[in-house]
Amino acid sequence: MLKVENLVVERGDALVLNGISLSIKEGEIVGVLGPNGAGKTTFLLTISGLVKYKKGSIFFEDKNIKDLSPASIVKLGIAHCPEGRNVFADLTVKENLEMGAYIRKSDVTLKRDMDNVFDRFPILGKRQNQLAGTLSGGEQQMLAISRALLSEPKLLLLDEPSLGLAPIIIEEVFSIIKEINNRGVTILLIEQNARVALDIVNKSYVLETGKIVIQGTSSDLKADKKIQKVYLGIKI
Amino acid sequence: MDNTSLSHFVQVTINGLSMGCVYALVAVGYGMVYGILNMINFAHGEIYMFGAYIAYSALVCKMGLFSSILLSLFFCGVLGVTVERLAYKPLREASRIAPALTAMAVALLIRSAVMIIWGSSPIMFPQVINNKPIILNNNIRFYPLQFSIIFVTIVIWVFSLWLFKYTKIGKAIRAVSQDRNTAWLMGIDADKIVSIVYLYGSILAAIAGFLIANYYILLFPLMGFLGTIRAWTAAVLGGIGKLSGAVIGGLLIGLVESFAMTYISTAYKDVIIFIVLIIILLVMPRGLLKGRGQKV
Numbered sequence: 001m002l003k004v005e006n007l008v009v010e011r012g013d014a015l016v017l018n019g020i021s022l023s024i025k026e027g028e029i030v031g032v033l034g035p036n037g038a039g040k041t042t043f044l045l046t047i048s049g050l051v052k053y054k055k056g057s058i059f060f061e062d063k064n065i066k067d068l069s070p071a072s073i074v075k076l077g078i079a080h081c082p083e084g085r086n087v088f089a090d091l092t093v094k095e096n097l098e099m100g101a102y103i104r105k106s107d108v109t110l111k112r113d114m115d116n117v118f119d120r121f122p123i124l125g126k127r128q129n130q131l132a133g134t135l136s137g138g139e140q141q142m143l144a145i146s147r148a149l150l151s152e153p154k155l156l157l158l159d160e161p162s163l164g165l166a167p168i169i170i171e172e173v174f175s176i177i178k179e180i181n182n183r184g185v186t187i188l189l190i191e192q193n194a195r196v197a198l199d200i201v202n203k204s205y206v207l208e209t210g211k212i213v214i215q216g217t218s219s220d221l222k223a224d225k226k227i228q229k230v231y232l233g234i235k236i
Numbered sequence: 237m238d239n240t241s242l243s244h245f246v247q248v249t250i251n252g253l254s255m256g257c258v259y260a261l262v263a264v265g266y267g268m269v270y271g272i273l274n275m276i277n278f279a280h281g282e283i284y285m286f287g288a289y290i291a292y293s294a295l296v297c298k299m300g301l302f303s304s305i306l307l308s309l310f311f312c313g314v315l316g317v318t319v320e321r322l323a324y325k326p327l328r329e330a331s332r333i334a335p336a337l338t339a340m341a342v343a344l345l346i347r348s349a350v351m352i353i354w355g356s357s358p359i360m361f362p363q364v365i366n367n368k369p370i371i372l373n374n375n376i377r378f379y380p381l382q383f384s385i386i387f388v389t390i391v392i393w394v395f396s397l398w399l400f401k402y403t404k405i406g407k408a409i410r411a412v413s414q415d416r417n418t419a420w421l422m423g424i425d426a427d428k429i430v431s432i433v434y435l436y437g438s439i440l441a442a443i444a445g446f447l448i449a450n451y452y453i454l455l456f457p458l459m460g461f462l463g464t465i466r467a468w469t470a471a472v473l474g475g476i477g478k479l480s481g482a483v484i485g486g487l488l489i490g491l492v493e494s495f496a497m498t499y500i501s502t503a504y505k506d507v508i509i510f511i512v513l514i515i516i517l518l519v520m521p522r523g524l525l526k527g528r529g530q531k532v
Contacts, residue, residue, distance in 0.1 A: 050417055074423030086418040088411050098404070099411050103423035151423055 001026045001113035001186055002047070002078075002155060007109035009039070009046055016042045018210040019056070024155070029177070029187040031197045033231060034207035040190045041083050043207070044157050047188075048080045049073045060155070075103050079153035083160045083190075085144040089133030093124055093143060096132045100147030110150070117146045145176065155186045162193045174200055194231035198222060206231075243374035254382040256490020257389035260442035262411070263470035263482035264396060265437030267527075270478040271413040272433045275332065278339040279319060280441060281464030283494050285457065287312040287442030288361070288449035289354050295362045303414065309442045316438025317431050325427070333472040343461070351457050354461050358456040361449040366508045392440065393483050400479060408435055413477070449496065462506065466493075469513040475527025484524060 002024040016039045024030045032040055045051040047058055049070040049183030056064050062158050065073055074080075079100075088096050097117060101110050121142050127135065132143060141161060148156060161177065161195040163168045170193070178200050191197035198204065198218045206214040206227070214224060223228045228234040269277045294304035301452060312430045316337050323342050327335045365384070369377040410428045412419040413484040419426050444463075449455055470489045476483025496508040516523065 019485060042280065048421055069425065070420035071423045071425040074421065080421040082418055082421060086415055088414050088418070090414055091407065091410060095407050095410075099419070099422045099424065147422070157378075185272060226464070 002188065003059040004195060005057050005059075007043075007046065007053060007058065009042055009053045011042065011051070017046070017053075017208055018063070019206070020210075020212055022103060022205055022212070025186060026154075026186055028202045029181050029189060029200055030190060031076060031189045031201035031204040032207055033191055033194045033197060033204055036192065037209075038207040039210045040067065042146060044064060044080060044159050044188070044190055047073075047157060048078065056166070067157055071103075074151055074153075074227055076156035078157065079148040079151045079154075079155070080150040080157040081144050081159060081161070085137075085140045087140050087143050087147070089134040092129050093132050093135070094128040096143055096147050097124075097150055099152035113150060117150070121146065128158055130211055134150075137164055138166070138172070141165060141169070141173055142176070145173075145180070149180065149185070153185060155188065156180065158189045160168065160190055160192060162191060162196060170196055194221075194227070195233075198232075239374060242448045246374075247376050248494050250376070250378060250382060252491035252494030253487060254341070254379075254385045254485035254490070255448075255493060257385045258444045258448045258451070258486075259466045259470050259489050260389055260483040260486025261440050261447070262391060262467035263474070263486045264392070264479060265440040266464075266467040267471040267474075267477055267479065268409075268433050269437045270471065272409065272430055273324065273328075273335070275324065275335040276339065276468070277324075278336065278464060279342040279346060280437065281467060282343045282350075283312050283316050283438050283461035284441035284445040284448075285455075285460030286315060286346055286350060287445035288455055288459070289350055289508040290442075291446045291449060292354075292359065292361055292455055295364055301364050305443075305446055308446055309439050311434045312438045312442035312445070316434045316441070320431060320434040325430075343464070347460060350352055350460075352455075354455075356457055358454050361380075361453045361455055362449075363453055367450075381447075382452055385451065388443065388447065389483070392443070393480075396479055398511075405429075405432065406457065421471075446503050465506070466509060467511075469509055469516070471523075472521075473516050473523055473525030475525035476531050478523070478525040478527045479525055481523055481525035 004022045007020040008018055020043060032043065034040055042051055046053055047072055049065070049068055060076055062080060063076070065076065088099065091099065097114055104110055118128065123139055124143055124146065132140065135143060145161070158177065160172050165173065174196050177187060177189065189197060189201060198221060201218055203214065203217050204221055205212045214221065214227065262281065266277065266280045267488070269280060289309040291304050291313045294307045298344060302380065316409050319342050323338050324335050327338060355427050365381055369379050371377055400410060404416045408424050411422065411424060411434070412426045416426045466489050470485035471482050472485070474483070474485030492512055493505050495507060496505045500508065
């Protein structure tokens with residue numbers, strides 16, 4: 001479904017991504033793990049078209065999406081839930097969801113899907129006319145994910161969904177991610193928190209200073225000595 | 237207060253409110269174009285001046301009132317969008333000072349072009365709207381044009397409030413103003429939204445330019461710069477990025493100017509407006525309606 005080949009991204013003078021290759025099949029959850037500053041967020045922003053690149057290529061459903069605007073990439077079926085949630089703080093919860101559905105034409109199905117969001121997350125329904133900035137971190141994350149889904153994506157890009165959340169909320173967020181995947185949405189997940197991520201992904205890539213250093217299934221990675229030491233904090 | 241000075245006071249208030257409405261229109265557009273890119277658009281007032289000159293030429297060429305207004309709106313809209321695309325868009329990622337300086341250059345460019353085309357000395361605007369004052373008791377004069385200015389402003393204010401609050405495009409404008417990158421990720425073409433905002437702001441400026449030209453029956457190239465100063469002060473006074481703040485700010489500036497002209501000195505009215513701007517920035521930088529401010 002998504003195929004990235006030898007992607008090189010520079011920002012200013014810095015080489016942020018140095019030849020990344022990755023592929024995702026339909027229905028998978030794929031993780032990109034790695035420490036802060038490895039280039040994970042830049043990688044997602046590049047797929048979404050917000051960061052331009054000179055070398056390499058990105059194919060979505062066999063279509064080269066280089067030089068497409070971020071808006072047209074959303075229209076192809078890639079939704080991006082940004083790091084730090086980035087809800088529109090001065091828009092209401094409902095207006096945030098409407099922005100997520102910006103590319104949709106029909107109001108009838110939107111009403112139905114919006115009601116589904118409120119059924120799944122009653123707190124968002126209760127606060128639909130409240131400004132999104134007044135929600136708690138966990139609620140904002142639910143809102144950001146629901147908002148991204150309202151564009152009816154085939155592929156969902158999630159940037160650090162655990163960031164800044166309490167452990168119990170992280171658990172909830174990850175079960176929601178699993179649930180979304182079960183409904184047929186392919187997911188590319190970026191995480192620092194390898195422990196929770198490895199429990200739900202099919203395969204992972206570990207990114208360090210712009211390069212993929214390890215890749216494999218969750219069981220491969222959990223068995224890897226270096227992963228155990230650096231990412232899971234297991235003493236050996 | 238005796239009767240004469242009371243009616244004088246009422247007269248000054250009416251005049252101030254009418255001028256204030258014009259400033260409000262410029263300030264609403266100004267606040268929008270500021271909000272969407274967070275840049276001070278020094279060229280906004282020039283568009284207002286340009287619109288008045290276009291209307292002047294159209295009227296001199298014996299075009300009808302309505303078609304002259306439309307022509308002026310069209311030219312200003314095209315100018316506003318073109319300036320944004322050519323001069324500001326390439327600087328999106330540059331430091332904040334770069335587009336502001338570019339805007340100053342654009343302002344100079346437009347002003348110079350106007351001076352080349354129409355000359356630098358003031359010209360008389362043809363009086364096309366019947367403006368025979370209605371004389372109320374106590375000798376208070378209320379001009380039909382003042383009524384039109386106030387009416388047009390209220391209509392545009394209400395329309396803009398509706399546009400921002402309830403329409404898809406209005407919500408998208410607010411989303412882009414808050415976070416352009418996230419808006420892109422929603423599938424919103426932020427570049428298109430920015431253009432729409434410049435188009436709308438320029439059209440409001442053109443309407444304001446047309447009204448002020450009819451009000452003073454006089455055009456001069458520097459009126460754009462003076463318009464920018466007033467609109468800027470009005471937008472800051474009301475709270476930058478707040479629609480109703482810009483309207484309230486505009487009305488207050490109109491009143492300040494009118495009272496300063498009558499009770500202090502005509503020559504110092506601009507100085508007084510500058511003083512008001514400095515005081516606001518010192519004591520309440522976020523304005524009356526607590527707009528954006530001190531954002532890092």
